[in-house]
Amino acid sequence: MISLTQAQRVIALDTHRFRVVCCGRRFGKTTLAILEIIGKASGLKDGHVCYIAPTYQQARDIAWNELKKFAQPVISSTNEARLEIQIKNKHGNSSTIWLRGWESIETLRGQRFDFIVIDEIAMMRNWLTNWQEVLRPTLTDSQGECLFISTPKGFNHFYDLYNLESTDSDFKSFHFTSFDNPHIQKEELEKARKELTENRFHQEYLADFRKTEGLVYKEFDRNKHLFNELPKHNYIETLVGIDWGYTNPAAVIKILKDGDFNFYVTEEFYKTGKTTAEIVEYAATLRGNSYYPDPAEPDRILELTKKGLRVKEVSKEIEAGIDSVRELFKNNKLYIHQSCVNFINELETYSYPEKKPDHNEPELPIKENDHLCDAARYVLFMQQPSRPSNFSIPTPIFDRGRVVGYR
Secondary structure: OOOOOHHHHHHHHOOOOEEEEEEOOOOOHHHHHHHHHHHHHHHOOOOEEEEEEOOHHHHHHHHHHHHHHHHHHHEEEEEOOOOEEEEEOOOOOEEEEEEEEHHHHHHHOOOOOOEEEEEOHHHOOOHHHHHHHHHHHHOOOOOOEEEEEEOOOOOOHHHHHHHHHHOOOOEEEEEEOHHHOOOOOHHHHHHHHHHOOHHHHHHHOOOOOOOOOOEOOOOOOHHHHEEOOOOOOOEEEEEEEEEOOOOOOEEEEEEEEEOOOOEEEEEEEEEOOOOHHHHHHHHHHOOOOEEEEOOOOHHHHHHHHHOOOOEOOOOOOHHHHHHHHHHHHHOOOEEEEOOOHHHHHHHOOOEOOOOOOOOOOOOOOOOOOOHHHHHHHHHHOOOOOOOOOOOOOOOEEEEOOEEEEEO
16 A cells, blocks of 8 residues: 655645646655556546656656556556556546657647646656647646646756746646655765755755756856847848757747847747758748758758758857857847747756766767757857857858758
């Protein structure tokens, strides 16, 4: 017989439709999630319940065996390959529980659910689009509920979700630390406090929202660099950056430049599964004066030129490009519209790997949470005065109308 801790019970007894739980490591969130899933499925007639982890493999590793163990008395059938369980409910028929991974979230489009648990939501990429376009509609017919659980990761989309209770009465937020789990020895937690940096301990164990360690764009500050209404300046150019993608999100960013070399990010496009034609079509709607695409894919660049768009060359000097963007933030010359939530999320999570002693290799960021950051860098590094004066733009080499390289 599994009993909830006092902190878990507070969450489980709350009746809000959308509950957001910010908690420290080893708080007991997986146990809470599994017990809620079983409880909801058991009480529903033909209930549809889903648990979503960052990846399918994590759903298996984190929750599958525990779910089977706790639900064993009421299981009527199990599908190991699909991570699905049928359980007997109080109405005399069965309900279904699915375990899924965020990387294949599109497979849930068009489904109906009564209850969803989203675990480690701070790790989910392209959160807002997938929530609004894929998951939220699955709860509409049933007026279903959702439990969001995570340890924080900087001030990203989970931070925004946690604060929704102040503007939406359907939401209720909870904050608990690792110390709220009575089954963990306090001595072990205090040992971790001594071994970790202050910021990392506060984030991972005390569930505090803190800036991610090793941030690339540590100069970015929401209080300084976000805007709601575009200032009435004399904008001299509309610039568009493009980071190609398909499995990874395609990222397109629109930036206005004024006569004093201030830059205003006004729109973003951040979607997976989009073809080159779809990306180019969207980019064309932005009516840019100049387009700065990732130069690594010349065939796709050619599609921009066929569309009649003015394509500019791009340097992929990562370190120098990052420095130029950082200078803009430092000098308060780069601003972002609050609607560009994915770009803001990347700025607050794009980071360098942890430094190893006696290693002097170039400091390059981790290749994740960087698509819009790259798209913006392609634009901003190529602008004066950000671009070094000794930088020369390469000349494209054509072969039968195709760009095959640069010289």
